[in-house]
Amino acid sequence: MPYVNIRITREGASPEQKAELIGGVTELLQRVLGKNPATTVVTIDEVDTDNWGIGGLPVLDYRAAQAASGPKR
Amino acid sequence: MPYVNIRITREGASPEQKAELIGGVTELLQRVLGKNPATTVVTIDEVDTDNWGIGGLPVLDYRAAQAASGPKR
Amino acid sequence: MPYVNIRITREGASPEQKAELIGGVTELLQRVLGKNPATTVVTIDEVDTDNWGIGGLPVLDYRAAQAASGPKR
Amino acid sequence: MPYVNIRITREGASPEQKAELIGGVTELLQRVLGKNPATTVVTIDEVDTDNWGIGGLPVLDYRAAQAASGPKR
Amino acid sequence: MPYVNIRITREGASPEQKAELIGGVTELLQRVLGKNPATTVVTIDEVDTDNWGIGGLPVLDYRAAQAASGPKR
Amino acid sequence: MPYVNIRITREGASPEQKAELIGGVTELLQRVLGKNPATTVVTIDEVDTDNWGIGGLPVLDYRAAQAASGPKR
Numbered sequence: 390m391p392y393v394n395i396r397i398t399r400e401g402a403s404p405e406q407k408a409e410l411i412g413g414v415t416e417l418l419q420r421v422l423g424k425n426p427a428t429t430v431v432t433i434d435e436v437d438t439d440n441w442g443i444g445g446l447p448v449l450d451y452r453a454a455q456a457a458s459g460p461k462r
Numbered sequence: 463m464p465y466v467n468i469r470i471t472r473e474g475a476s477p478e479q480k481a482e483l484i485g486g487v488t489e490l491l492q493r494v495l496g497k498n499p500a501t502t503v504v505t506i507d508e509v510d511t512d513n514w515g516i517g518g519l520p521v522l523d524y525r526a527a528q529a530a531s532g533p534k535r
Numbered sequence: 536m537p538y539v540n541i542r543i544t545r546e547g548a549s550p551e552q553k554a555e556l557i558g559g560v561t562e563l564l565q566r567v568l569g570k571n572p573a574t575t576v577v578t579i580d581e582v583d584t585d586n587w588g589i590g591g592l593p594v595l596d597y598r599a600a601q602a603a604s605g606p607k608r
Numbered sequence: 609m610p611y612v613n614i615r616i617t618r619e620g621a622s623p624e625q626k627a628e629l630i631g632g633v634t635e636l637l638q639r640v641l642g643k644n645p646a647t648t649v650v651t652i653d654e655v656d657t658d659n660w661g662i663g664g665l666p667v668l669d670y671r672a673a674q675a676a677s678g679p680k681r
Numbered sequence: 682m683p684y685v686n687i688r689i690t691r692e693g694a695s696p697e698q699k700a701e702l703i704g705g706v707t708e709l710l711q712r713v714l715g716k717n718p719a720t721t722v723v724t725i726d727e728v729d730t731d732n733w734g735i736g737g738l739p740v741l742d743y744r745a746a747q748a749a750s751g752p753k754r
Numbered sequence: 755m756p757y758v759n760i761r762i763t764r765e766g767a768s769p770e771q772k773a774e775l776i777g778g779v780t781e782l783l784q785r786v787l788g789k790n791p792a793t794t795v796v797t798i799d800e801v802d803t804d805n806w807g808i809g810g811l812p813v814l815d816y817r818a819a820q821a822a823s824g825p826k827r
Binding site for chain 3: 479491497512
Binding site for chain 5: 554555556557558560561563572573574575576577578579580581595
């Protein structure tokens, strides 16, 4: 009866992709730990990009800074 | 000063129902553990049904599968 | 199929008290929103007092400050 | 590589204010614990006021009750 | 840069199994959504069985009740 | 009345450092958003290194791989 929370930026994940995440995580927990799929709960939180920070910056600013810093990565 | 997070599918809970959850959980923590209601915080997250999985499926697909599997339960 | 997370300071809640919280929250969600108890998951996190802050202070310091500030409350 | 989740009521925090929270928390973790800003993730959840409870009441009711209870605080 | 939190009961998951969960979830997010593994964070919370409830009961009581209720499931 | 959850690897943060995090985050929320420190709650979760993944690996393996990959960064 695991509970899994997946948090991603809100950038257009489709219902099909979300279903694939739900199925994939549930299968993983069954395969690795023998957890019962029937009682495995998965929630997906889509977080606005303004509300997601990495490297001390909102994520869109972070990506812009990464892109501006050169061709590497 | 407990913190309680209640996660439910977004399916039309009314402000009155949410107020009842907030009051009920706060009262429960006071009664069972003597926690001070003044500093008990409760948050309710309403999660889109596409983003809630159980049994390896998005919840609406899960319910449809349960309904289709016969009269039992 | 709600998911509820209750966070309290680690200060000796007994297994019986935890069971009462689990039963009480589950019953509340059934009564207020008609949620199925069979798929309601409740987790309780007991957090060390060093790791819990309120009013800008670790909770034990906060309580000491409250106690020292006079008889009121 | 810390992960920080900030939950506030949804009451009009601006993108600039959110960016300041993200930068401030990341800087704090670097200063106090030497955590690498590059892998520090911060998410901000803005919760509807109906979904936030304190003192056993939805927050707007709580504030109204506080305001009505006298001039002090 | 997703963040994933996996919550399971504390029942002896090995470091190897946890590593497999971490690798598996990270790979899943890359495959389904194209998320960069380098910034995908996964945390696993192992929750004491006394602190995990399902069906209104602590999980060990729940399992005992399920086992006692007959051979079906 | 914000709620902040800080998750870090369990690697010996002292009570003084935790108090500094609690005070610092509370002050930040007051300064940026005018939040009342009296009702700001901060919790710190220290997660075992086996239970923290980044880049698809448990964090100690990740650091070893980073260190082995050369002097850069």
